[in-house]
Amino acid sequence: MARIMFYNIIRFIALITVQVVLFKNIGYYNLATFFPYILIILLLPLGTSNFFVYLLAFATGLAIDAFYDSMGIHTAACVALAWFRIVFIRITLEMDVRQSSDSPSWGGLGSKWYISYVFFGTLIHHLTLFVIEVFSFQNFLMTSLSILLSSLSTFAIILLISLLFYKRKSRLGI
Template sequence: MGRIIINNIIRFVVLIVLQVALFKNIGYYNLATPFPYILFLFLLPIGIPNLLLYSVAFLTGLTVDAFYDTIGIHAAACVAFVWFRIFFHKITLEADLRNSFETPTWSEMGFKWYSTYILFGTLAHHLVLYLVEVFSFQNILYTLASVGLSSVFTITVIFIIGVLTYKRKSRLGN
């Protein structure tokens, strides 16, 4: 259990530093901006209590908000994403797996489940993020284009990180 906590603290620090130092300055004509810091929320253990999960998501969003000079936009998007995550885990995972503290990684869950999880989770996060940021339906096509392009950009970065950190499951123990 202690190892899981240490790994998640290191993951949090690395992803926030990458977001603030590198990805904050990368964008495509103010349409597409990657937000790979949400990978931290994706990879939190499955069986984490909901209150703790919402608290961690809120604090993660506030941390990013502090560096982006936004007032709670990332916090709202992270909390909405965690709501989606809980729903997604309820409908796609068996009960015994939902109560485990397994990290939902590509190697543990398989590519099909993981890619669906990343795709829909990123779309949910970005949709809330951009709709709360704009807070208007006046330029909805521009907002939806930003959601789509930023989601593609973020998913690409998350899969690159996934390929770089992929660990093959050991078949010796079975």
């Protein structure tokens, strides 16, 4: 349990740092932006309590808002992502899998489940983020294009990161 907590703390620090130092300054004409920091919430162990998921999502969003000067937009999007995570896991996984301390992974839960989990989670996060940021229907097409391109680019970065740290599930339980 201490090892899992240590890995999540390291993941939190590393992803926040990479987001602020590298991805804050990368974008494509304000249409496509990268937000791989959402992996902090997506890769929490499956057995994590809902209260802790919401608490960590709030803290993650608050940390990003502090560096982006965005007054709570990322916090709201991270809490929406936490809600999605809880509902998606409850609907799609069996009870014994939900109780485990394993993190959702490509190798552990299969590519179809993992890809849909990451894609829809990214879409929910970006939809919430950009709708709250714009908060009007004046530039609906531009906002929709920004949501789509940012979701796809973040999804691609997350899949790339997942492939770099891919571990196949052992059949022997080792």
